[in-house]
Amino acid sequence: MNTVVCMKQVPDTETLIKINPDGTGIVAEGVKWVMGPYDEYGVEEALQQKEKFKAGKVTIASLGPDRAIEAIRTGLAMGADAAVHINDAAFYEKADPYATASVLAAAVKDLEYDVIFCGKQAIDDDSGQVPAILGELLGLPVITQVIKLEVADDKIKATVTREVEGGHAIIEVSLPAILSAQKGLNEPRYASLPGIMKAKKKPVDVKIAGDLGVSGESMTVIKEMSLPPARQAGKIIEGEDAEQKAAALAKALHEEAKLI
Amino acid sequence: MPGILIYAEVQKGEIKKGSFEVTSKAKELGGEVSACIIGSGVEALAPELAKYGADKIYVVDGPEFEKYEPEAYVQAFAQVAEEVKPGIIFTSATAQGKDFTPALAARLKVGSISDCVDLSMSGDKAVAKRPMYAGKAYAMVEAAGDPQVFSIRPNSFPVNESAGAGAIEKVTVNLDSSKIKAVVKSVEIAASEEPDQTEAEIIVSGGRGMKGPENFKIIEDLAHTFGPAATTGASRAAVDAGWRDHAYQVGQTGKTVSPNLYIACGISGAIQHLAGMGTSKVIVAINKDSEAPIFSKADFGVVDDLFKVVPPLTEEVKKIKG
Amino acid sequence: MDFELTDEQKMLVETAGNFAKNEFAPVAQELDREEKYPMEIWEKASKLGLVGAWLPEEYGGAGVGFLGNALITEQFARVDLGISLIVAATFGCEAIYWGGTEEQKKKYLPLVAQGSAISAGAFTEPDAGTDVAGARTRAVIDGNDYVINGNKMFITNADVCTFMVTLCVTNPEDEKRYKRYSLIIVGSDRKGVTTTKIHGKMGIRASDTAEVSFEDVRVPRENLVGTSEGQGFYQAMQFFDTTRIMVAAQGAGLAQGALDKSIEYVKERKAFGVPIATFQITQQKLAEMAIRIEATRNLVYKSASYLDNGKVDPTLNAITKYYAGETAVFCANYAVELHGGYGYIDEYDVQRFYRDAKILQIYEGTKEAEVLTIARRLLT
Numbered sequence: 001m002n003t004v005v006c007m008k009q010v011p012d013t014e015t016l017i018k019i020n021p022d023g024t025g026i027v028a029e030g031v032k033w034v035m036g037p038y039d040e041y042g043v044e045e046a047l048q049q050k051e052k053f054k055a056g057k058v059t060i061a062s063l064g065p066d067r068a069i070e071a072i073r074t075g076l077a078m079g080a081d082a083a084v085h086i087n088d089a090a091f092y093e094k095a096d097p098y099a100t101a102s103v104l105a106a107a108v109k110d111l112e113y114d115v116i117f118c119g120k121q122a123i124d125d126d127s128g129q130v131p132a133i134l135g136e137l138l139g140l141p142v143i144t145q146v147i148k149l150e151v152a153d154d155k156i157k158a159t160v161t162r163e164v165e166g167g168h169a170i171i172e173v174s175l176p177a178i179l180s181a182q183k184g185l186n187e188p189r190y191a192s193l194p195g196i197m198k199a200k201k202k203p204v205d206v207k208i209a210g211d212l213g214v215s216g217e218s219m220t221v222i223k224e225m226s227l228p229p230a231r232q233a234g235k236i237i238e239g240e241d242a243e244q245k246a247a248a249l250a251k252a253l254h255e256e257a258k259l260i
Numbered sequence: 261m262p263g264i265l266i267y268a269e270v271q272k273g274e275i276k277k278g279s280f281e282v283t284s285k286a287k288e289l290g291g292e293v294s295a296c297i298i299g300s301g302v303e304a305l306a307p308e309l310a311k312y313g314a315d316k317i318y319v320v321d322g323p324e325f326e327k328y329e330p331e332a333y334v335q336a337f338a339q340v341a342e343e344v345k346p347g348i349i350f351t352s353a354t355a356q357g358k359d360f361t362p363a364l365a366a367r368l369k370v371g372s373i374s375d376c377v378d379l380s381m382s383g384d385k386a387v388a389k390r391p392m393y394a395g396k397a398y399a400m401v402e403a404a405g406d407p408q409v410f411s412i413r414p415n416s417f418p419v420n421e422s423a424g425a426g427a428i429e430k431v432t433v434n435l436d437s438s439k440i441k442a443v444v445k446s447v448e449i450a451a452s453e454e455p456d457q458t459e460a461e462i463i464v465s466g467g468r469g470m471k472g473p474e475n476f477k478i479i480e481d482l483a484h485t486f487g488p489a490a491t492t493g494a495s496r497a498a499v500d501a502g503w504r505d506h507a508y509q510v511g512q513t514g515k516t517v518s519p520n521l522y523i524a525c526g527i528s529g530a531i532q533h534l535a536g537m538g539t540s541k542v543i544v545a546i547n548k549d550s551e552a553p554i555f556s557k558a559d560f561g562v563v564d565d566l567f568k569v570v571p572p573l574t575e576e577v578k579k580i581k582g
Numbered sequence: 583m584d585f586e587l588t589d590e591q592k593m594l595v596e597t598a599g600n601f602a603k604n605e606f607a608p609v610a611q612e613l614d615r616e617e618k619y620p621m622e623i624w625e626k627a628s629k630l631g632l633v634g635a636w637l638p639e640e641y642g643g644a645g646v647g648f649l650g651n652a653l654i655t656e657q658f659a660r661v662d663l664g665i666s667l668i669v670a671a672t673f674g675c676e677a678i679y680w681g682g683t684e685e686q687k688k689k690y691l692p693l694v695a696q697g698s699a700i701s702a703g704a705f706t707e708p709d710a711g712t713d714v715a716g717a718r719t720r721a722v723i724d725g726n727d728y729v730i731n732g733n734k735m736f737i738t739n740a741d742v743c744t745f746m747v748t749l750c751v752t753n754p755e756d757e758k759r760y761k762r763y764s765l766i767i768v769g770s771d772r773k774g775v776t777t778t779k780i781h782g783k784m785g786i787r788a789s790d791t792a793e794v795s796f797e798d799v800r801v802p803r804e805n806l807v808g809t810s811e812g813q814g815f816y817q818a819m820q821f822f823d824t825t826r827i828m829v830a831a832q833g834a835g836l837a838q839g840a841l842d843k844s845i846e847y848v849k850e851r852k853a854f855g856v857p858i859a860t861f862q863i864t865q866q867k868l869a870e871m872a873i874r875i876e877a878t879r880n881l882v883y884k885s886a887s888y889l890d891n892g893k894v895d896p897t898l899n900a901i902t903k904y905y906a907g908e909t910a911v912f913c914a915n916y917a918v919e920l921h922g923g924y925g926y927i928d929e930y931d932v933q934r935f936y937r938d939a940k941i942l943q944i945y946e947g948t949k950e951a952e953v954l955t956i957a958r959r960l961l962t
Contacts, residue, residue, distance in 0.1 A: 013512050013532055017396040026397065037513060070592075077593060097362065098371045123512070125392050127374050129362035132330070136366035141441035142330060144359045159445070163507075164355045165271070165456035167449035169327075173442040183513055184506050190601055193631030193644035196593045219371020220403045223387070227397055228538065234559035242568030249544065249569075250576030252560055257542050259462070259521045260486070260580050500608070551924075553850060 001056040001155055003046040004108050005080065005117045006134070007039040009064050009071035010124040023224045024094075035071040038119025040188040041181035046117050047079045048186060049151060057081045061108050063092050063100055069204065076199040077191035084108065088208040096218035097125075101133035106212040109138060113176055114155050120145050120180040131180040141173050145182040151175070261291030262347020262384055265407075267337060268297040268309055268317075269356055272449065275305050277459065278352030278414040280312045285417040286350055287313025289381060293424055294318065296340045296431075298333055300326035303430070310426025312419065317428045318344070324435060327444035330360050336433040338367045343431075346407050348386055353411035354459075361411040370405030377416045377518070377539070386410065394512040394535035414459045415518045454483070454491040457510060462486045462521045463537070465493035465510055466503075469526015469547060469566055473503035478567070479525055482574045485581070486521075493517065493537075495527045511536035525566040529554025546570065587653075594650055598632060598657035602666070610662040613788035614934050617781060619742050620788055624668040628697025634672045637679070641687055642695035647890040648824065652831035652882055659835025660842070662931075663938040664788030666832060670825075673738055674703030674747030677765055677821040681808045690745070690767065699744035703825075704734040704768070704794055705818055711736075712951045714749070714818055715759055719796060721750035721766055723803065728752075728766055730774075730799040736945070740777045740792035745769050748796075749818055752811045763814030765807035774799035785938035822947060823894055826903040827885045829946040833906030834878045836942070840910075840917035840935045841871045847921055858920075867916045874909040881905055897959040904952035907943035914939035 011017075012032040020027050035043070046058045060075040060083040062068050072083045084107050086092070091103045108116065116138075121128035128144075135142035147168065148161035160171045163182050191199075209216065237252065239245035254260045264286040268279040275297070286293045295314040297306055299321065306317040320336045341349065341364075349364075351357040353375045365372035377398075378389040386408050388401050403409070457463055464479045464486070476492065483490040494504035496511050510517050512532040522540035527533060529545070529552055537543070538557065545558035546566045555561045562569055587595070605623050613620055627633050636651035637643025644650070651669065658666030672694040678686055693699035710716030719732025730750060740746060745767055752764040768775065774797040783791060807817060845868065848859040858864050881902040888895055917932040918925035925932045943949040 011393070013394070013535075015393075017393045019397060026393070073589070073593060074596070077597075096371060097374075098366065101366075123394065126390075126394065126516075128358055129372060129374050132359065132362040133366045136363055142359075142363065143442060145355060162355075164447070164449070165459065166452065166454075167447065169447045170445045171329075171442050172445055177441065190630050191593065191597045192629070193594070193597075193635050193646065196590055196597060197644060197646075199593070200589065219365075219405055220373055220401055223400045223402055225392070225397055225399045228391075228395065231538065231543075231557045233556045234543075234561065236555070236561045236563060242564045243572040245562045245564055246569045246572035247576050249560060249562055250573055250580060253521070253542075253544070253577075254580050257521070257559070259542060260577055551851070 001049045001053040001114050001151060002112045003049060003056065003115045003117060004059050004061055004111055004113045005039065005042045005046045005075065006104055006130065007043065007060050007062045007071060007075060008036045008119075008122045008124075009033050009062065009068040010036045010122055013037070013123065017227070019225050019227060023226070024222060025225065033067055033070065035074050036119050036122050038121060038123070038181055038183070040119070041183065041185045042117030042119050043075045043078055043080060044186045044188040045149060045181060046115070047189070049115070049149070052151075057112075059083060059111055059113075061104055062086070063095065063103050065089070065092055072204060073199045074191060076202045077195040078189055079195060080202070082202055083204045084207060085204050086207045086212070090209045091216040094218060094221070095216065096220045097127045097129040098133055098219040099216045101130045101137055102214050103212060103216045104130070105134055105137040106214040107207055114151070115158070115175060116140070116178045118178065118180045120182045131178050135178045138178070140176055140178050142178040142180070143171055143173055144180040146179045147182050147184045149179065149185070261289065261381070263292040263294060263344065264289065264348045264350060265294045265296060265341060265344050265346035266314070267349070267351040267357070268295050269352060269354060270297065270299045270302050270305065275308055276352060276354060277419065278354055278357070278412070280309075280419045281414065281417045282350040282352055282412050283309055283312040283314055284420040284422070285379065285412070287422050287424060288420070291347070292316070294344050294346060296320065296337055298325050298336050306428050307426060310424050311421055313422050313424040315425040315427065317426065318431050319428060320431050320433050322433070327447060328356050329440060329442055329444055330363055331440045331442065332435060333360055334364050334367050335435055335439070336431075337364055339433055340431055341368060341407070347384065349407050349409045351411045353413045357411045361409060365409040368407065368409070370407060370409060371403045372409035372411065373401045373403055374411045375413045376410050377413050379410065379412070391516070391539070394532070395516060395538050396535055413518060415461070453488060455489060457491055457493050457508065457515045457517045460489060460491040460517070460519050462490035463493045463510070463517055463519045464490065464523045464525065465495065465527060465537070466498055466525050467495035467527030468497040468501070470498060470503065475567070476504060478570045478574070482523070482570055482577070485574050485577045487581075495533050524554055524558070525570060527554055528552045529557060590646075591650065591653060594646060595653050595657055597630070598654040599660070601627065601630065601632065602658045602661035606658070606661040606665045610665060610788070610931070610934070611928060614664060615928070617783070617787045619790045620665050620668060621742070623665060624671055624700070625697055627668055628671070633669055633697060634675070634691075634695035637672070637691055637695045642692035647886070648827060649883060649886040649890050652828060652886040655828050655831040656835035656838070656879075656882070659832040660839035662788065663832060663836050663935070664786040666835065667738065667786060667789035670738060670789075670828070671700040673825070674701040676824045677703065677747050677817050678767070678807055680820050680824070681765070681813060681817040683809060686767070686807065693744070700739050700742050702737050702739040702743040702746040702770075703821065704737045704740065704746040704748040706734060706736050708733055708735045712948055715763070715815060717749050717751065717763065719748065719750045720754075721752050721764065724800075726803055727800045728803060728805070730766065730768065730796040730801065732796050734794040736780070737792055737794050739790050740770070740794050741779045741790045743770050746794070747807065749814055752814070756812060760815040761812040763818070764811045765814045765817050766801060767805040767807060768796070768799060768801050772799050772801060784940060785934065786941055823896055823899050824889060826899045826946050827882060827889060829942060830878065830882045830885065830902045830906035833910035833942045834875060834882050836910045836935055836939055837871065837875045837878065837913035840913040840932055841868065841875060843932055844868060844871070844917045844920045864920060867920060871913045871916055874912060878906045878909045897956055900947070900952040900955040903947055904949050904956070907949055910939040910942045
């Protein structure tokens with residue numbers, strides 16, 4: 001079964017976020033870059049489907065600067081077969097979800113795939129919109145927040161479980177389709193050592209603006225970024241014992257915070 | 261001030277609170293407020309939207325819309341949007357809203373801004389504030405196109421009763437079913453009456469300090485005492501230990517929540533957890549370790565054994581609620 | 583001279599680091615308290631090729647060499663030294679690799695590379711540690727077998743291994759003292775082999791250490807490592823020259839882990855209203871740790887690279903091992919001090935690092951032995 005996995009290289013979750021002086025982005029220095037954690041579920045699922053069908057090609061598609069190759073190689077080391085790296089500042093700088101989706105669509109439209117996996121959101125912008133927009137541009141059905149996937153043997157349909165508030169929905173979708181991965185879909189594997197050694201030999205197709213025939217224009221723009229107002233430490237509730245403190249807390253929530 | 265069209269989401273036979281929130285916000289901004297409700301047997305719900313400011317309510321009602329399916333709903337809403345020609349579209353950023361809003365915007369050939377926590381007008385254009393990096397940063401974002409499309413994070417705006425004209429119009433949608441490639445087979449919502457963490461007003465959360473799954477009963481009791489708008493949550497440590505299901509996890513790789521009150525019991529306050537609940541209006545921390553980082557972010561802190569604090573707290577809350 | 587790691591090596595560091603963070607950290611305290619060997623983690627690591635990674639592909643390894651193995655060891659030790667000893671599940675096989683017959687290599691090496699077996703290296707005896715040639719375990723030819731009698735002490739993995747590479751006296755009458763020994767492969771399930779786990783270790787309690795007694799243990803004569811008797815002492819020296827570097831990598835890793843945790847702590851901990859990171863004494867300590875770690879790491883990488891390029895410099899290896907042991911103990915000590923009272927409690931990892939570090943000045947060549955090796959070469 002052939003799959004494409006859309007992947008974004010993002011700052012590690014432990015990164016201390018600092019805004020750059022002109023307020024339009026974060027300070028890149030000292031950032032540890034990793035494959036987006038939700039994208040990892042996509043890569044893992046693609047690999048599991050390939051193993052289940054004992055055939056097929058897993059291609060990673062990523063929009064990003066030079067450093068993105070490291071995250072791409074991680075995916076190749078996990079077992080993906082090939083990659084498309086769209087590496088052009090005209091595209092990746094200040095790309096909003098629409099621009100990202102349009103560039104990815106152009107890069108993958110001629111590939112063969114039964115499923116395109118995405119992570120449910122990239123953990124830098126947390127926008128979560130690329131899968132749906134990609135579906136519009138490619139004319140494919142989109143199911144987001146997938147926690148379980150069963151592809152029928154004929155690969156014409158798939159049964160998908162998606163997470164909704166307080167429960168889940170089970171959907172039958174025609175392939176090819178776009179699925180966005182939610183935590184719980186699978187346990188991403190570590191890259192094995194043999195995998196790491198093989199990764200460098202796998203083909204990475206580098207694309208620039210002229211190759212794709214799209215403008216990559218954004219529809220939205222970030223005017224300014226800021227840090228959240230620092231939360232000040234409040235007060236420690238005093239009391240002679242736990243029960244007294246509990247009573248004092250309840251009183252504070254009632255009278256001061258007016259929440260009860 | 262351009263007209264605003266809002267999407268009213270129906271779950272379990274009721275309009276979701278987030279939809280009333282965006283209706284109230286639309287009303288507050290001024291200009292004509294239209295609402296679009298889609299489903300099967302939902303016509304009777306339409307007047308409720310008038311209470312919160314809807315001047316016109318477009319009802320798309322039919323068995324083919326009984327279960328949410330993005331293509332069908334996008335077709336329906338897009339048709340209404342083409343008729344209304346609003347300057348601004350609001351949806352609530354629920355699972356459904358997040359799924360459907362960007363597709364709708366792309367269908368209308370405009371961009372969309374997701375998960376907004378605040379919004380203001382700059383002339384005729386809206387500027388939205390949204391969190392990035394799991395809430396470690398905020399961005400002010402503008403959209404160039406027309407209409408501007410926004411999905412709003414639940415619990416960001418208050419629900420205000422402010423009556424609109426409430427004219428109801430039934431809409432017949434010419435559904436192109438050849439484009440519908442997905443069929444919903446079943447929807448299972450847990451029987452629990454508790455709200456989802458992303459929509460709850462009060463969350464009582466447990467972490468590693470809970471020491472085991474059976475002890476979560478005491479925080480469930482506290483949550484129940486607060487009432488139907490309260491639920492429980494868990495830190496990643498508790499979920500990874502297998503004490504709570506992942507659905508309860510609050511934090512960067514779990515849910516991002518914004519309740520009015522977040523009570524953290526036995527949670528140390530790792531950065532990733534704080535990222536998930538840092539926008540709570542009031543944070544309470546109960547932890548016997550006075551050095552726990554969470555105290556530096558809590559509005560009220562109790563340094564004591566949570567097993568000795570939570571049950572009496574539950575009793576006190578019961579007393580206050582009468 | 584290119585001091586940069588290759589792209590593959592960087593990925594190796596990342597994979598090993600993530601593996602350790604995800605797999606070791608949640609159980610480190612428990613395994614330390616309960617002196618439990620991390621069997622499941624060893625299995626998982628083996629499946630990923632992280633154990634025996636130094637072995638060439640023809641023997642089932644990933645072929646990353648001793649430098650690659652040092653990188654993995656370092657990342658593992660950074661999280662927990664005791665659990666990191668799962669990479670020593672190939673212990674003893676280094677001797678088979680250097681001195682065994684092709685048949686022996688093909689028989690034993692893939693077992694440890696692929697996670698089918700754990701091996702042990704049985705050299706030390708109750709009365710012979712640094713004085714390797716003081717070993718008295720006796721192997722006598724009887725027909726087609728060796729019959730082995732004796733005792734070994736402080737043998738890593740003895741209780742969990744499938745076979746042990748054992749130093750035995752085979753030629754007691756040889757006039758040259760160092761030609762009296764041979765290495766013989768002994769299956770741990772052989773009749774007469776008794777292993778008794780040693781409890782109460784100060785540190786590395788997640789690793790397995792045991793006493794072994796051999797009572798009329800019979801093994802086939804082809805279990806002799808190599809083709810002739812009398813090579814055992816030299817094979818052991820060659821073995822230690824390899825493993826010494828891995829121990830040094832452990833030191834680099836533990837020291838780095840101690841520094842990581844200290845930095846995290848001093849940024850959060852406040853005294854007199856400010857983070858203690860702002861105090862000069864704190865900064866001095868952190869800097870001194872970093873200086874030593876950088877030096878240690880360079881020594882480890884150089885020694886391992888030499889080995890991978892077929893060059894063995896025992897003096898360099900002694901310097902590397904010595905310095906790494908000192909660095910690890912130094913950094914663990916400062917780490918506890920920087921944590922204050924919290925560093926004294928086992929809920930904080932640095933407490934364990936402090937107890938774990940000391941062994942690095944003792945096993946695989948005591949610091950005293952290394953010093954003498956260095957001096958001897960200087961004065962030759």
